[in-house]
Amino acid sequence: MKVRVDLARCEAHGECTYAAPEVFELDDDDQLHYDPTPPEHLRAKVEQAVRACPVQAITMSD
Amino acid sequence: MRRIVVVGASLAGLRAAEALRSEGFEGELHMVGTETYPPYSRPPLSKGLLTGTQQVEDCLLHPTTDIDARWWLGRSAHALDLERRTMRAGERRLDYDGLVIASGARPRAWPEAVLPDGVVTFRDLDDALLLRDALRRPPRHVVVVGAGFLGGEIASSCAVLGVPVTLVELEQAPLANRLGHEVATFLARLHREHGVDLQTGVTVDRFVGDPALRRVELSDGTSLEADLAIVALGVHPNVEWLAGSGLRVRGGVLCDAYLRCVGARDVLAAGDVARWPHPLFGGETLSIGHWTNAVGQARTAAQNLLCGTGGQPFVTVPSFWSDLHGIKLRSVGLPALADEHHLAEGSFEAGRFVYAYGRRGTLIGAVGVGMNRRLPIYRRLIEQRQSIGTVPQAAAPGPQQVEATAR
Numbered sequence: 001m002k003v004r005v006d007l008a009r010c011e012a013h014g015e016c017t018y019a020a021p022e023v024f025e026l027d028d029d030d031q032l033h034y035d036p037t038p039p040e041h042l043r044a045k046v047e048q049a050v051r052a053c054p055v056q057a058i059t060m061s062d
Numbered sequence: 063m064r065r066i067v068v069v070g071a072s073l074a075g076l077r078a079a080e081a082l083r084s085e086g087f088e089g090e091l092h093m094v095g096t097e098t099y100p101p102y103s104r105p106p107l108s109k110g111l112l113t114g115t116q117q118v119e120d121c122l123l124h125p126t127t128d129i130d131a132r133w134w135l136g137r138s139a140h141a142l143d144l145e146r147r148t149m150r151a152g153e154r155r156l157d158y159d160g161l162v163i164a165s166g167a168r169p170r171a172w173p174e175a176v177l178p179d180g181v182v183t184f185r186d187l188d189d190a191l192l193l194r195d196a197l198r199r200p201p202r203h204v205v206v207v208g209a210g211f212l213g214g215e216i217a218s219s220c221a222v223l224g225v226p227v228t229l230v231e232l233e234q235a236p237l238a239n240r241l242g243h244e245v246a247t248f249l250a251r252l253h254r255e256h257g258v259d260l261q262t263g264v265t266v267d268r269f270v271g272d273p274a275l276r277r278v279e280l281s282d283g284t285s286l287e288a289d290l291a292i293v294a295l296g297v298h299p300n301v302e303w304l305a306g307s308g309l310r311v312r313g314g315v316l317c318d319a320y321l322r323c324v325g326a327r328d329v330l331a332a333g334d335v336a337r338w339p340h341p342l343f344g345g346e347t348l349s350i351g352h353w354t355n356a357v358g359q360a361r362t363a364a365q366n367l368l369c370g371t372g373g374q375p376f377v378t379v380p381s382f383w384s385d386l387h388g389i390k391l392r393s394v395g396l397p398a399l400a401d402e403h404h405l406a407e408g409s410f411e412a413g414r415f416v417y418a419y420g421r422r423g424t425l426i427g428a429v430g431v432g433m434n435r436r437l438p439i440y441r442r443l444i445e446q447r448q449s450i451g452t453v454p455q456a457a458a459p460g461p462q463q464v465e466a467t468a469r
Contacts, residue, residue, distance in 0.1 A: 011383075011385075012435075013383060013392075014434065014437070014438055015357075017438065018438070026435055026438075028435055030435055044084070047084060047126065047127075048361070050126045051077055051080060051081075051361075052354065052357050054103075054105065054354070056103070056123070056124060060126075
């Protein structure tokens with residue numbers, strides 16, 4: 001599973017950090033850091049993060 | 063379950079459909095929506111779409127899963143028969159095994175049957191495209207009625223475009239009832255600093271013009287020359303189509319904590335149309351018109367529909383954002399239900415702060431400006447039902463705080 005975030009679209013809402021805290025994290029400067037190849041068992045959480053992002057900045061692929 | 067119908071082809075409806083497929087539903091899925099557009103996101107309509115930094119394509123919601131559904135767009139849902147488990151999308155009859163009601167909300171209209179041309183409401187994509195084009199003529203003077211989140215953003219977009227705008231608000235300051243006097247005063251200053259003519263403590267008496275708007279007369283006797291007015295006075299849940307169905311629909315479709323509609327089986331609701339009891343807020347029922355609530359409820363409703371009985375109650379702490387005049391305001395919890403509040407971090411002067419809200423001694427909400435990274439902490443404190451006493455008070459009180467305590 002691959003995850004990609006369009007950081008230019010990211011507005012640091014943080015919804016992804018609630019949905020999949022193992023994968024997404026916001027630092028003190030509101031910059032998003034994420035694991036681009038999360039383990040398969042996190043698929044449902046990553047899907048939720050994709051859907052929860054208010055600016056649709058996250059895409060996932062296999 | 064062989065066939066599920068989702069009424070509402072916007073954010074909640076689409077996310078419910080995606081969740082149904084993710085959870086393994088393999089039967090027929092039908093999406094019913096009144097608009098002819100595919101699902102799109104509402105927040106950009108009052109921001110980037112108006113100012114030109116975004117286009118229609120940027121507003122469309124890209125399905126995150128192929129939902130493999132039949133779409134009935136441009137059709138009104140009606141004739142719901144809970145006993146027979148059937149309804150209509152336009153003329154088409156749709157029997158269902160499960161139903162998700164996600165029919166959203168519509169703007170409150172100005173309570174006059176006849177209005178001049180140029181007095182509009184703002185909710186959907188067509189409204190936004192009309193306003194975008196109107197703002198580019200440009201108008202001589204725009205009046206926005208209602209300084210809530212939507213009115214504030216529209217006024218902000220007008221200011222960005224250099225269009226003269228008056229923002230009319232009945233309360234003494236924008237959102238004072240929902241966010242408290244202090245944050246509302248901050249917002250009032252923000253509007254004025256960016257060239258918005260904010261008029262508070264007044265309402266509109268009349269829109270004058272025949273056929274086109276020429277003047278807006280306010281309750282204090284002020285007369286504004288204006289050729290475009292946007293009425294932004296909140297929304298009604300779209301429940302008219304459920305009249306006579308047996309569902310309870312006052313203030314939204316009444317559901318239990320699992321989003322199951324009271325009085326029906328295998329019928330759930332999600333998003334702006336739903337009203338449900340939230341355990342964190344005294345069990346009173348709430349109806350929340352925010353983006354993250356639509357997404358979260360859609361998922362819970364889908365899961366609970368498929369499991370028949372039981373499942374998970376919907377207990378997520380609400381969150382919200384508003385972008386205006388270059389600032390990002392974020393909210394978690396329900397500040398509007400507070401009986402006390404205080405500045406927790408930062409300062410209004412710096413334009414970066416967190417304001418905390420309590421109810422019966424418990425933290426129930428927080429509003430932040432320019433301090434996004436702090437809000438997840440407050441969200442957790444709210445979930446844990448922490449006492450508001452555990453929340454810090456920001457250091458030395460500034461003039462605004464002194465004014466606040468004196469009120």
